[in-house]
Amino acid sequence: MKASVAATMTPAVVGGVGGFAGMVDVSELRSYRRPLLATSTDGVGTKVAIAQALDVHDTIGQDLVGMVVDDIAVTGARPLFMTDYIACGHVVPERIADIVRGVAKACAAVRTPLLGGETAEHPGLMEPDEYDVAGAATGVVEADRMLGAERVRPGDVLVALAASGLHSNGYSLVRRVVEHAGWGLERQVPEFERTLGEELLEPTRLYSALCLDLVDAVDPVDADSDSDTDADPAALRLHAFSHITGGGLAANLARVLPAGLVADVDRSTWEVPAVFNVVRQLGAVPWDDLERTLNLGVGMVAVVTPEAVETVVRVVQAAGIPAWLLGRVHQGAGYQARGCVVSGTKGVNGGAVDIFGTYRTA
Numbered sequence: 001m002k003a004s005v006a007a008t009m010t011p012a013v014v015g016g017v018g019g020f021a022g023m024v025d026v027s028e029l030r031s032y033r034r035p036l037l038a039t040s041t042d043g044v045g046t047k048v049a050i051a052q053a054l055d056v057h058d059t060i061g062q063d064l065v066g067m068v069v070d071d072i073a074v075t076g077a078r079p080l081f082m083t084d085y086i087a088c089g090h091v092v093p094e095r096i097a098d099i100v101r102g103v104a105k106a107c108a109a110v111r112t113p114l115l116g117g118e119t120a121e122h123p124g125l126m127e128p129d130e131y132d133v134a135g136a137a138t139g140v141v142e143a144d145r146m147l148g149a150e151r152v153r154p155g156d157v158l159v160a161l162a163a164s165g166l167h168s169n170g171y172s173l174v175r176r177v178v179e180h181a182g183w184g185l186e187r188q189v190p191e192f193e194r195t196l197g198e199e200l201l202e203p204t205r206l207y208s209a210l211c212l213d214l215v216d217a218v219d220p221v222d223a224d225s226d227s228d229t230d231a232d233p234a235a236l237r238l239h240a241f242s243h244i245t246g247g248g249l250a251a252n253l254a255r256v257l258p259a260g261l262v263a264d265v266d267r268s269t270w271e272v273p274a275v276f277n278v279v280r281q282l283g284a285v286p287w288d289d290l291e292r293t294l295n296l297g298v299g300m301v302a303v304v305t306p307e308a309v310e311t312v313v314r315v316v317q318a319a320g321i322p323a324w325l326l327g328r329v330h331q332g333a334g335y336q337a338r339g340c341v342v343s344g345t346k347g348v349n350g351g352a353v354d355i356f357g358t359y360r361t362a
Contacts, residue, residue: 001097004104008114013081022115024081026140034143038077041136042067046171048132050200053185057095059203060133061102063168066204067245068135069110070300073208074241074256076147076215077139081115082107084135089126091119099133110208112137145219149258149350151239156303156329158253158263159312162322163299164205165275169246170293174200177283191274191362199275207300210319211241217315218308237308242301248292250342250353253301257351262335263303265327267357273297277361287359288340296359301326 005017014023029035044063051060061084069079084103086096096119107114126132141147166174178185178196185197192199218238240256250265257263276296279285290296304312309325316323332352339356 001100001104004101005114008104008107008112010111010113013113013115017116019116022081022083024113024115026080029140032140032142035140036077036143036146038072038075038139038141039136040068040071041134042071043132043134044168046175047166047168047200049175050171050185050197052129052131054197054201056201057098058102059201061099061104062106062203062206064103064133064135065106065110065112066206067168068137069107069112069139069208070206070211070243071245072137072139073211074147074243075139075141076145076212076241077141078212079110079112079137079139079208081113082135082137083115084117084133086117086119086131086133087122087126088119088131089121089123090128091121092129095131099131103133103135106203106206110206112208145215145236147215147236147238147240149240149256151236152257152261152303152329152351153239153305154261154329154331155306156239157306157309158265158326158328159302159304159309159316160270160298160324160326161207161210161300161302161316162205162270163244163273163295163297165202165273166200167204167245167295167299169295171200173283173285173289173293174279177279177285181282183282189278191278205299205321207243210316210321211300211302213319214238214302214312214315218304218311237305238302238312239305240303242303244295244298244300246293247345248294249296249298249301250340250355251292251345254343254345254350254353255348256303257329257353259350260332261329261351262332262337262341263327263329263351263353264338265353265355267355267359269324269326269357270297271360271362274362291355298326303329
């Protein structure tokens with residue numbers, strides 16, 4: 001475990017693992033004109049129950065990193081460090097080591113030091129083989145390069161980045177469907193070409209490093225200028241990212257749109273992966289319920305100017321991830337909705353998403 005954590009360290013990390021606090025040298029922030037710190041915290045949810053049932057614990061850490069660090073990347077922030085927390089009924093060293101190794105491996109993949117963590121034993125509160133994981137991360141972004149709703153304009157294009165599967169949301173629904181159907185995790189499912197448990201435990205795809213690479217590819221910094229954007233929001237061609245987590249595609253996309261704008265999303269622009277259709281058919285779950293709970297194959301959305309679309313798709317596909325044109329952003333006034341309009345999600349007074357059309361399945 002220590003070797004895995006050590007592999008995530010960067011020259012900026014001060015000290016080693018085991019102290020009361022992790023430390024990182026942020027002297028480089030003096031070169032920023034106006035550095036903004038971004039922070040995020042999250043867990044994996046009831047997906048840990050699948051890991052516990054299968055006694056496979058070295059993949060759940062990637063889910064944790066994806067849930068935490070990718071939320072920072074949507075602002076354009078570069079992660080500075082991450083910490084984790086594991087609560088369990090009884091400490092089994094090998095199990096804890098597997099979990100932390102998974103976190104560390106994912107942190108290394110997204111160029112983020114795993115700066116510290118905590119393992120807590122809760123006998124009497126949790127069963128001996130039960131555990132839960134949580135994490136937090138902090139990153140930094142130059143103020144005039146921060147991404148978000150305030151940059152989005154009518155005419156912007158939505159580019160979808162494919163998910164690797166269920167990721168880490170909606171497992172309470174999925175587990176209930178599987179339990180009600182009487183399916184075991186060891187069941188071979190032809191649509192998956194592997195067992196049900198293996199499909200459900202597929203780790204969350206990591207996007208943060210790719211998101212930062214996209215920012216650099218589309219909006220490179222001019223080393224000869226004090227400000228590559230001259231503080232003009234219109235100068236950036238990549239305007240926002242939306243991480244598709246709990247609540248589904250439309251709810252999360254609406255969070256990064258300004259009030260008065262509406263994005264159209266055509267369901268027919270991609271083929272829904274098999275796992276979602278199996279859950280739908282197995283539990284007779286309406287599409288509307290799936291859409292409000294699961295990502296249905298879209299893990300991240302980039303909101304970009306039309307001239308940036310080709311570069312974004314090329315960079316994403318070069319990373320081995322399918323990408324496609326999902327929709328466009330319009331002025332809300334006079335827009336004629338064609339489907340279900342979603343707005344005001346997660347307490348954000350933002351824009352709206354008109355999701356229409358029919359999903360395609362294999």
